[in-house]
Amino acid sequence: GAGVSQSPSNKVTEKGKDVELRCDPISGHTALYWYRQSLGQGLEFLIYFQGNSAPDKSGLPSDRFSAERTGGSVSTLTIQRTQQEDSAVYLCASKGPGNYGYTFGSGTRLTVV
């Protein structure tokens, strides 16, 4: 597609439920990133996929968070047993080879009630 697409744009869930957030990167982009922005905070790195290499999961805050990228394209970020502190805007970005301009999606605003 023309840009990075994320769905849903908004998600309200009850504490303890699992959620899945989807990211559809720009076609041909080999690198894909997940970040989150909590209220009043900067962008916090979560996980990074590069081609067929093992993902860099160093930013995932707990083992309730996981992500996969199927076929080198679409990625799903899963949060199990959601907590109120998980409320944030989750942003996905992709980048092509040799391109320093990472392109972000519009994000998914997750609210845990």
Next chain:
Amino acid sequence: DQQVKQNSPSLSVQEGRISILNCDYTNSMFDYFLWYKKYPAEGPTFLISISSIKDKNEDGRFTVFLNKSAKHLSLHIVPSQPGDSAVYFCAAKGGSNFGNEKLTFGTGTRLTIIP
């Protein structure tokens, strides 16, 4: 450990004047720096970048300056326009895993241009 810091959470500038946004970093291994602009309910959009081998990069009204010895960079916008009102994020690439394409972001500065 906040490796990229934007110490001014907000800035107000008169339309037509110069806006200067500042960013400091602590990791000397960072090799590339980027500025992003973010409007409400939208993802950040890339604005301008600079390699660590340069000290200045200019693109239209936007200029980024890098002072490696001070580990400081700044974004200058001149003349400032109402459409520039947004949150600006400084980001850096590199670090402990050299070659890692992960970006480390600052906390952002909300710029408001006063008409």
